[in-house]
Amino acid sequence: MRKFLMQRAGLAIPTVIGAVTFCFILVRLLPGDPARAIAGPQATPAQVAHLRAQIGLDGTWIQQYAFYVTHLVRGDLGYSSVSGQPVLTEIASHLPYTAELAFCAIALSLVAGVLLGTIAASRPQSIVDTLIGGLSVIGVSIPVYWTGLLLVLVFAVDLRVLPAAGASGWQSLILPSVTLSLFPLAFIARQTRSAMVGALGEDYARTATAKGASWPRLVFRHALRNAAVPIVTVTGLELGQLLGGAILTETVFAWPGLGQLLVQSIAARDFQVVQGIVLVFALILIVVNLATDVAYGLLEPRLRHGR
Amino acid sequence: MAADTFNLPDLVPVSKGGRGKLSRLLHHPSGAVGLILIAIWLVIAVAGPFLVTGNPSSSASYQNIQDALHGPSAAHLLGTDQLGRDEAVRLIEGARYTLLISAAAVIAGLAAGLPLGALSGYLGGKFDLLAQRFVDIVLAFPSFLLALALVSFLGTGLRNLVIAIAAASFPRFTRVVRAAVMSVVAHPYVEAAQALGIRRRRILFRHVLPNAMPAVFVQAPLELGAAILTAAGLGYLGFGVPQPTPEWGSMLGVAQNYIFGHSYLVTFPGLCVFTFVLGCNLAGGGLRDVFDPRLTGTT
Numbered sequence: 001m002r003k004f005l006m007q008r009a010g011l012a013i014p015t016v017i018g019a020v021t022f023c024f025i026l027v028r029l030l031p032g033d034p035a036r037a038i039a040g041p042q043a044t045p046a047q048v049a050h051l052r053a054q055i056g057l058d059g060t061w062i063q064q065y066a067f068y069v070t071h072l073v074r075g076d077l078g079y080s081s082v083s084g085q086p087v088l089t090e091i092a093s094h095l096p097y098t099a100e101l102a103f104c105a106i107a108l109s110l111v112a113g114v115l116l117g118t119i120a121a122s123r124p125q126s127i128v129d130t131l132i133g134g135l136s137v138i139g140v141s142i143p144v145y146w147t148g149l150l151l152v153l154v155f156a157v158d159l160r161v162l163p164a165a166g167a168s169g170w171q172s173l174i175l176p177s178v179t180l181s182l183f184p185l186a187f188i189a190r191q192t193r194s195a196m197v198g199a200l201g202e203d204y205a206r207t208a209t210a211k212g213a214s215w216p217r218l219v220f221r222h223a224l225r226n227a228a229v230p231i232v233t234v235t236g237l238e239l240g241q242l243l244g245g246a247i248l249t250e251t252v253f254a255w256p257g258l259g260q261l262l263v264q265s266i267a268a269r270d271f272q273v274v275q276g277i278v279l280v281f282a283l284i285l286i287v288v289n290l291a292t293d294v295a296y297g298l299l300e301p302r303l304r305h306g307r
Numbered sequence: 308m309a310a311d312t313f314n315l316p317d318l319v320p321v322s323k324g325g326r327g328k329l330s331r332l333l334h335h336p337s338g339a340v341g342l343i344l345i346a347i348w349l350v351i352a353v354a355g356p357f358l359v360t361g362n363p364s365s366s367a368s369y370q371n372i373q374d375a376l377h378g379p380s381a382a383h384l385l386g387t388d389q390l391g392r393d394e395a396v397r398l399i400e401g402a403r404y405t406l407l408i409s410a411a412a413v414i415a416g417l418a419a420g421l422p423l424g425a426l427s428g429y430l431g432g433k434f435d436l437l438a439q440r441f442v443d444i445v446l447a448f449p450s451f452l453l454a455l456a457l458v459s460f461l462g463t464g465l466r467n468l469v470i471a472i473a474a475a476s477f478p479r480f481t482r483v484v485r486a487a488v489m490s491v492v493a494h495p496y497v498e499a500a501q502a503l504g505i506r507r508r509r510i511l512f513r514h515v516l517p518n519a520m521p522a523v524f525v526q527a528p529l530e531l532g533a534a535i536l537t538a539a540g541l542g543y544l545g546f547g548v549p550q551p552t553p554e555w556g557s558m559l560g561v562a563q564n565y566i567f568g569h570s571y572l573v574t575f576p577g578l579c580v581f582t583f584v585l586g587c588n589l590a591g592g593g594l595r596d597v598f599d600p601r602l603t604g605t606t
Contacts, residue, residue: 018444029460137337137592141585143536145543145556146577149563153570164566244451248540252563262452263544266459278456282447289447
């Protein structure tokens with residue numbers, strides 16, 4: 001098991017290096033002089049020169065890269081040109097909100113997705129199955145920002161039962177979570193259905209039925225356990241999609257997470273914050289992918305030993 | 308050439324008769340709905356602006372503040388926005404921008420992903436390893452974040468928008484083409500072609516790629532849908548095509564300010580994005596069933 005873990009973690013290292021390099025290049029894509037772009041149009045040439053040295057934009061590319069990586073390792077992602085705070089502090093104060101939102105959304109989509117997928121698989125080709133299949137196509141096609149606005153329209157503008165925006169109390173978490181959950185929910189439901197149709201057709205399912213297992217027992221104890229691997233994989237893969245959707249969802253609901261900070265920082269041309277958030281999102285996704293891989297190994301011993 | 312005396316083309320199981328596939332797609336219930344939705348939007352995007360003429364407000368740039376924020380009526384079927392511009396006219400004009408940006412992005416993504424995926428799958432070895440590591444890195448970024456980050460550093464504007472969205476779609480094309488090429492290469496006829504001494508390049512272009520194309524046909528509409536979502540999402544955040552241009556996403560972003568009292572401004576642009584993307588996803592699903600029923604249920 002330890003060997004398996006080490007091997008998987010080793011595979012992630014080049015990806016981390018690549019992601020860091022991408023973020024390094026990103027700032028240097030700024031049209032014209034990156035230091036000038038970051039300092040803003042009002043800065044004097046002396047200020048621009050000072051900033052250039054301060055954030056490691058002078059010297060050769062190798063020197064610049066070494067500057068970036070050594071600062072990064074020390075947790076120094078630069079400073080926000082808007083608030084003057086270290087980028088890491090800014091990120092740390094917004095990250096919990098995104099984590100909270102993402103957690104609620106993924107929990108919601110897992111429960112509802114597995115449930116809907118299981119129901120659909122119990123009666124393949126029935127009206128219920130077709131209906132759930134249709135809903136899952138709608139779920140992956142509906143723009144997340146439009147879902148959010150429609151929910152605001154119904155629950156905040158018309159019914160006035162839930163807040164339209166902000167983060168005050170658990171009520172304000174409901175609409176953003178539901179909005180963000182739809183896309184992964186649809187994917188999980190689809191994956192659960194196909195995995196469950198397969199599992200319910202296996203010999204062990206027939207044996208369990210023959211031995212008198214009740215329908216719920218057959219589904220939850222026998223079939224779902226065996227269908228868990230693809231469901232976990234899809235959930236892990238959907239997290240990247242979820243983080244992207246969070247940027248939009250947080251903007252719709254003025255939810256003070258990383259996504260909103262990102263959008264505000266882009267609008268304010270606060271590039272060091274943007275660079276920092278992009279890197280943090282990528283690192284989170286790499287860790288999640290690694291965790292998915294490991295979970296895969298835990299759930300599927302054949303994979304762990306087969307290699 | 309020696310190869311021609313063996314009458315090779317007959318050995319190649321290239322699926323002939325595209326018409327059979329099309330009619331099967333039209334008989335596929337959800338695939339047909341998807342095709343119809345796409346067709347409707349194509350017609351609106353191409354011909355729409357020529358059909359809506361006749362009075363001043365038929366121009367997307369016409370403004371009349373006195374007519375601002377009127378709900379749907381006979382004069383303005385979908386109402387008017389905060390500057391008194393006809394919402395329906397702007398949505399019709401907007402179909403062009405959405406189609407232009409997303410189609411260009413898919414083509415660019417394919418142009419990068421097809422050769423990379425094909426070489427990766429066909430050559431294997433070190434090239435494959437390096438290429439896949441590279442794709443892994445790009446995939447380490449949530450695709451919407453990648454597009455957003457590129458737009459924010461490269462700057463907005465049509466060209467950068469297309470580059471940003473294409474960057475998000477090319478790794479998926481690479482993966483799909485690579486997988487398809489690898490499964491084709493495993494067939495005995497490829498080995499047979501090699502044994503006959505046919506050059507590798509000819510094998511790749513004549514024997515492998517044509518049989519890997521169905522995977523691309525299935526992926527392309529799905530990518531078009533994803534590109535539309537990304538393009539409109541960037542527009543919604545205010546990083547799409549600059550303002551007076553009637554782009555669906557940016558219309559939605561502006562409409563959010565008027566959600567209390569003028570909800571139709573939120574409803575219609577979103578409905579346009581949704582129906583277009585729905586069409587792409589349904590058509591993609593239908594194509595998958597038509598080309599390869601075994602793939603049903605996979606992503």
